[in-house]
Amino acid sequence: MPAIPLSKILYTAEAVTEGGRSGHGRTSDGRLEVDLSVPDDMGGTGGPGTNPEQLFAIGYGACFQSAMLAIAQGHKLDAGDSRITARVGIGPTGHGGFGIQVALDLHAPHLMPDAAAYLMTEADKRCPYSNATRGNIQVMLSVDGTPIEEIVRSDQGAA
The missing domain is CATH 2.20.25.10 (N-terminal domain of TfIIb)
Structure with missing residues (x-):
């Protein structure tokens, strides 16, 4: 595309x-x-x-959290005191070059895990860094170390 x-x-x-x-x-x-x-x-x-990976981690984390905070405000969710930990890894692609991967972890003490996972999913759609990297690198989203897919799955199992 x-x-x-x-x-x-x-x-x-x-x-x-x-x-x-x-x-x-x-x-x-x-x-x-x-x-x-x-x-x-x-x-x-x-x-x-x-190094470039540290700079990218700060940039991606800040941009992603701004998108998340805007979405939280629009949905009247309290994302106060939240933080995003961004980890950018670099390594060989196996094809002669190097690539990166990203992990974004949200800590939001005033949100239930399902609401936090929702905000992460929605922020991933809005954030320019996420949109720029989508399909190019692996980006893993989590809440307090739990992948958002597991949170969504456990929430659906409880329903």
């Missing part, structure tokens, strides 16, 4: 990187400037800098 062009660009982020995974990156507005280091687990020096 070909990519669908956006009807309107609301914002464009611009960043410049030099030196690849062992280099430096900065945004054009100067709000973010980071040194980059390759983790020990990937054969690097494990230096003090961040």
